[in-house]
Amino acid sequence: MKPGVKIVLGISLSVLTMSFVVMYDLYIKERIDSEEVVVVKAGQEIKKNERITRSMIAVERRSKQSIISDAIPASEFGTLLTKTAGQTIVGNSMISKKMIDYDLLIPDPDSGEAIRPITDEMIYSQPGSLRRKDRIDIYLVKKKEESGNVNVASSKDGKKNSNLVQDPILTGIRVVYVKDDSNKEVINGTPDKEKDDRLNASGKISALEVILNEEDFQKLMDKVVNEDYLLYITYN
Template sequence: MKPRTKIILGIFTSLLLLALIPTYDIFLKDKIDSTAVVVVKADTEIKTNQTIEPEMLSIERRRKQDLVDDVVLADEINDITGKEAAELLVSNSMVSKKMIDYEQMLPNPDEKEAIRPIVSDMIYAKPGSLRRKDNIDIYTISGDVTDKRMAETSEDTEDNEVSSEDVKKAEKEALKTPLLTNVRVVYVKDSANNEVTGEDGKVVAKGERLNATGNISDLEVILNEEDFNKLMKAVIEDNQKLYITYN
C-alpha cells in the first residue's frame, strides 16, 4: 500500500471516529444504557387503593443502574392499568410490580372495607381445599339444621327421628339464597393460627389441593362495614351458622 493511501485511510478513520463519538453519546448511549419503563406522570399522584388509569402513566427511558426492583417495563403497561395501587405512587416515580395490588388483597378504606375474621365457632361447613385469594359465597344455616346435624352424628341417638335425608333437605332449603357473595379470602388459618397452604406452599387449582399443611379453622376475609354487620347479626342475634362455598 502506498504511503499516500495509508495517510488517507488514517485520516478517514480518524474523522469517522470523531463523527461516531458524538453520535454514540447523543443517539446510542442512552438506548444501550437505559430501559423503557412505566413511570407516574408528572404532577400526578396515585393513592393507595386507587384504580390505575392509562392517563396517569407514561413511558420513559431510565438508566439501568437506577431501575427499581421488579420495575414495570414499557410493554407491560397494559398489565397494570385497571388494577389498584398497593401503596402511594408519587409523581415521576418508576412503577414496580410490588406496588400493584394484582390479587385485590387489600381492603379499600374508602368503601369502609377491612380484613374481618370468621372463626371456627361461626362456621357450619366449608370446603377443605379453601385457600387464600379464593372468592367465596356465604350462606346461613339456622340453629334447627345445626341441631339436626349434631343429632344425626351423635353416638347417643337411639331413635330414628333424625335421618340424613332430613338434614340434606334442611340444608338444601337454607342454601337457596346467599347472605354474601364474592367475598375475598385473605388468609386461611389452622387452629395454631398458621396459614393453611398446599404442602409445597404454593396456591394451586381447587381440584389439586388434596394435600395441605393443616386443617382449616379460621378465615380472614375482606368485608365492608355493612356486610360485616349483616354477617354478625346472623351469627349473634339470629343464632345462625355460616355455610361457605366457592364463588
Template sequence: MKSGVKIALGLLVSLATIAFIFIYDFYIRDRIDSAEVVVVKAGKEILKAETITEDKLAIERRPRESLVEDVVYANEIDQIIGRDAKQDILGNSMISKKMIDFDELVPDESKGEAIRPITSDMIYAKPGSLRRKDIIDIYLVYMDGSTNFQQNGPAKVSSDGQTNEGSNGISGDDEGATNEDKGGNSEDAKTKTEPFLKNVRVVYVKDSSNQEVVSTDEKEDKRLNASSTISDLEVILNEEDFRKLMNEVLGNGAKLYITYQ
C-alpha cells in the same frame, strides 16, 4: 496515491470515529443499557388502596442496572391503570408489579373495608379445597336447624365439618342425606335462596398454628392436596356487612356454611 489525498482520508476517518464515539456515548449506549419504564410523576404520589390513574404516571428511560424487581415497562402501562396500589408510591419512583393489587386483596378504607377474621368456632362447614384469593358465599346455619340454604344447595357435611363438594364447593349428590345434612327445615330452605353474604374475598386461609394453607400438588388439580387442615379465614368485609354477620353469629347463635365459586 497522492499524499494530500491520504491526509484527507485520514482526517475523514478520524472525524468519523470521533463522531461515532460521541453518538454511541450520548445516544446508542443509553438505549442499549436502559429501558422505558412507568414511574410516578415528580410531585405526585399514589397512596395505598388508591386507584391508579393515567394523570399520575409517566414513562421514562432508566438504566437497566437500576430497575426494580418486576418493574412495569412502558408497554404494560394499561395493565395497571384502574388497579389499586398495595402501598404508598412516591413521586419519581419506578412502579413494580408487586406494588399493584391485581387480586383486589387490599381493603378500600373509603368503603369501610378491612380484613376481618372468621375463626373456626364460627364455621359450620367449609370446603377443604378453599384457598387464598378465592371468592366465597356465606350461608347461615342456626341452632334450631333452620338455614338460609337453597333446598338443593348445600353439600353433605362430614363429621369434621368439611364439605363433600364439587369444584365450586357444592355437592352435586345429596342422595341419602338427612334434613340436618341438607340444612334442616325444607320449607325455610325454599324461601331463603340467597347467601347471607356473596362474593366475599378471601385474603388468607390459615391452619390451627396460624400457617397459610397452600396446595402441595402441582399437577392438573392443584386443590387435591393441602399443606394442612383449614382452621381460620381472613376475609375483606365492610363495616356494615361485618356488623350484620356478627349480629347473627353472636346474637342469634348462627354458624357459617361457606362455599366458593
C-alpha cells in the same frame, strides 16, 4: 480517481464515522442498554394503602443493570391507575408488581370496606384447601335444624335440603387470611408431586379474615346472631 476526489471522500467518510460514534454514544447506546419503566415522580411519595393516580407516577428510561425485579414496563402504565399500593414507595423509585395490590386484598375505605373476621363458631363447613387470595361464596345453614351433612352440589341440582339456603347470601368475597387455631396463616405444606399442593396444609383452618363492606357485614351478622344461621363456605 483524481486525488482531490479521494481527499473529499476521505474527509466525508471521517465526518460520517465521527457523527455515527457521537450518535451511538448519545442515543443508540442508551436505548440498547436501557428500558422504559414506571417510576414514582421526584418529590412524590405513595403511601401504603394509597390509591395511585396519574399525578404520582411517570415513565423514565433506566439502565438495564439497575432495573429491579418485576419492574412495571411503560406499556403497563395505565394498569396502575386506581390500583392501591401494597407498601410505601418513595420518589424516584421504580415500581415493581410486588409493590401493588393486584389481588385487591386491601380494603377500599371509600366503599365502606374493612377486613372482617369469620370465626370458627360461625362456620358450619369450609374446604380444607381454602387459601389466602381465594374468593368465596357463602351459603346459610339453619343451626336449629342442623342434622347430618349438607350437600351443596345436590342443592344446585334442584334437590331440596331443609338445612341449606339454596342461593348464596354473598358471592365473590375476597379472602385476606386463612388462619389456624393458633392464629397462624394456613399455607400449602411441603409439595407432593402426587398431590395438589393445596392438600398439604400447614394446619387446620379455624378462622377466616375477609373483605366486606358495612352493608354485607351487617347482613351476615344479622343471619348469624339474630336468626341462628351458620355459614357454609365454598370457593371456585
